[in-house]
Amino acid sequence: MPPLVPLSDVALHLSERDEVAIALRPLVAGTIIDIGEGLLPVTLRADIPQSHKFALADIPEGAQVHKYGQSIGRATHTVLAGDHVHSQNLGMDLTEREHEFGTTHTELTAPAGETPTFLGYPRADGRVGTRNYIGILTSVNCSATAANLIADAFRGFALDEFENVDGVMALTHTSGCGLVPTSEGGQVLLRTLQGYARHPNFGGLLVVGLGCEMVPVESLVEGYGLPEDTIVSTMNIQGEGGVRATVKEGIARIRAMLPELNTRRRVPAPVSKLVLGLNCGGSDGFSGITANPALGVASDRLVSYGGTSVLAETPEVFGAEHLLTSRAVAPEVGQKLLDRIEWWKGYAEQGGGSLDNNPSPGNKAGGLTTILEKSLGAVAKGGQADLSAVYEYAEPVTEPGFVFMDTPGYDPVSVTGIIAGGATVVCFTTGRGSVFGAKPTPSIKIATNTAMYEKMADDMDLNAGRIVDGTATIAEVGEEIFDLIIRVASGEQTVSEELGVGQEEFVPWQFGTVT
Known part of the structure; x- marks a missing residue:
């Protein structure tokens, strides 16, 4: 007979309520596990992969199965001690949970001593960035290619002389037209684009549109709380005369932003x-x-x-x-x-x-x-x-x-x-x-x-x-x-x-x- 192996050597049993343990490493069928004083040992009835569950006791069909002391599902048929507990014998528990509000409160006390600080980029609106990027924000998918071509001009060694600028990135997406801007989906897209436009990690912003889309470039940067020190430039492909002209002009506008953004320095800020x-x-x-x-x-x-x-x-x-x-x-x-x-x-x-x-x-x-x-x-x-x-x-x-x-x-x-x-x-x-x-x-x-x-x-x-x-x-x-x-x-x-x-x-x- 194989020797008894203590449960704590091979698995985690997270709560006294739990009928399952989690294998710390791959376990082979036939392993005999000592699960505690006064309890019968459990013999594994199948190989158990690492981080998978096995039963510590028999679980009747339909019974709740617990991990972390909480129900993770119900047995879809009888589970025997030592069985691998997974999709083949565990299904959803649809029991409605009771919800209480404000019944659990944890008083978090900061450790004694000075508040830690980090080195960040202070912005005019009081927020502090952790990076100093230039973003090329697109109002519509039609301007995605132009945005990517502009960003490509600043890859590799192009920013070596601007050590305080972390990069130039294109923010392209698959929408911006063919939707109703006032709809729920339209509002989600607008919130997302506007949120990136005012993000404290963008010191500069070039917004590129086509010119006839439902989400005009101005709607992304006007009246939505951009920090006053964000350098913003907007342009439309139709107004510039096509993709080639837009890319050329976009590269020039970003090059004009770089010297100013490079003067910005990290300073200590509270966490x-x-x-x-x-x-x-x-x-x-x-x-x-x-x-x-x-x-x-x-x-x-x-x-x-x-x-x-x-x-x-x-x-x-x-x-x-x-x-x-x-x-x-x-x-x-x-x-x-x-x-x-x-x-x-x-x-x-x-x-x-x-x-x-x-x-x-x-x-x-x-x-x-x-x-x-x-x-x-x-x-x-x-x-x-x-x-x-x-x-x-x-x-x-x-x-x-x-x-x-x-x-x-x-x-x-x-x-x-x-x-x-x-x-x-x-x-x-x-x-x-x-x-x-x-x-x-x-x-x-x-x-x-x-x-x-x-x-x-x-x-x-x-x-x-x-x-x-x-x-x-x-x-x-x-x-x-x-x-x-x-x-x-x-x-x-x-x-x-x-x-x-x-x-x-x-x-x-x-x-x-x-x-």
């Missing part, structure tokens, strides 16, 4: 000026155990100093929203989150799906079975702080503290909305290995497991997998993330910036009628 975006992609069974809760520690630290932290991805808090509403500072804040989830239920049904169509195939390969399981891990990015506000997609984030923005779960679309709202640093956790960037805002990528980190080290900034390896605690990694946020905000490049990733990830959320 309360930072707006941190929280996002995850390519999640796995370790995401809610390592990187996400560690990021939650960093988020709470920032909030304790008066900063702002933005959680998003509404389809990926579905099933865990009760954990957020209980932290709402007022009933109307919690209710706004529930209203957005109800909107999403209808939106998913219109598309022939449901919110449980998520997780993705990659998530499931990493051990996540239902949206409930994924959401319970995802909300850990938000730490323990009170929920102070809920915003619609791309709305300006004005409330300090921990807030929520309604976005899709699709990473580029989600982060585009967060940045439009004003995020100046993004932390992005991943278990499968997402390659992601988000110009003009630096994106810090945090790996949830060591195996993926080592395989994709050139694409990751920090390894939170050490938490399950036993070489670091959640609190220790959380402090590392917070320190890295400050260094990146002060100018240290992330790996995605070094690779030049981030321009193509500008993807505004597009929905509604196109005529």
